[in-house]
Amino acid sequence: MGTSKSGPKAEVLTVEDCWKYLASSYIGRLAVINGTTPEIFPVNFVPVERTLVFRTAPGTKLRSLLAGTPVALEADGLNLYATEVWSVVVKGIPALISDGDVNFEMAGPDREPWEPGLKEHLIQIRPTEVTGRRFAVHARTRWWPPLDFSSEWT
Template sequence: MDSTTPSPDYSLTMDQCWVLLDTEAVGRVALIVDSHPEIFPVNFVLERRAIVFRTSGGTKLWGAITSKPVAFEIDGYDAHDEAAWSVMARGEAELIESQEEKDAVDALLLEPWQPGEKAYYVRVAPKALTGRRFKVNRPDLWTTRLSDPRRSTFE
């Protein structure tokens, strides 16, 4: 079995999760803010087996550095294999303060997508990393929404 083939129970190994994380640029960070969950889309890079994103001061930054624990999630669909997958990391977030560490992240081309200053670098070091992949049902040609990515298998 190679590093991208799921195990028979569809669970992904930790290495498979890291490979998938490395193929994506956008994920979602889930935080507890004012006693309720909030989810924020972020673009990110992997740096030393950790997920790093940049943000401005505000709700996301405050939630990331005060919320224990945090979760991070990505998902996708492979039209060729007709399979969907998701990866979830759980851990704690920490503010990167060292300029040397910020420079290392910048060297990985972590460029904010949203305009405005994103001066704060946040690292999520997973304590748990899980994922799964599964075959999706074949879409019905006549009733499946046009935006459903499964349609690409018969278009």
């Protein structure tokens, strides 16, 4: 057997650092259980008073959220020079809320959904667990995709 090179170890983030990274992001992947099937959806979220809030429309995502099963939301990013990346996972229980129940002034600027259409249901995830890690990466050219890789697939 050959020996493998041991690279830099991932740094486990404190809960405080996790919330700082979440505040710097607004796009995440929401994992829900739809019956017995896992589903993942991109969402635009806003951290508000140590919870995550987002809007959604009727459909699979909303039905899964209203089932009362735990969910997970992951957000990640990288530093300005693409030499360090981070990932934060929030696990929790989703709940439907009304507009007046959340202090959006604490969330900073409005963050609009990417997808057009009416998103009339406001969901709040109350965390049961917040974890994250940060680590250095190799040169960007080894893992970064082309800016528009779809043109290379045609």
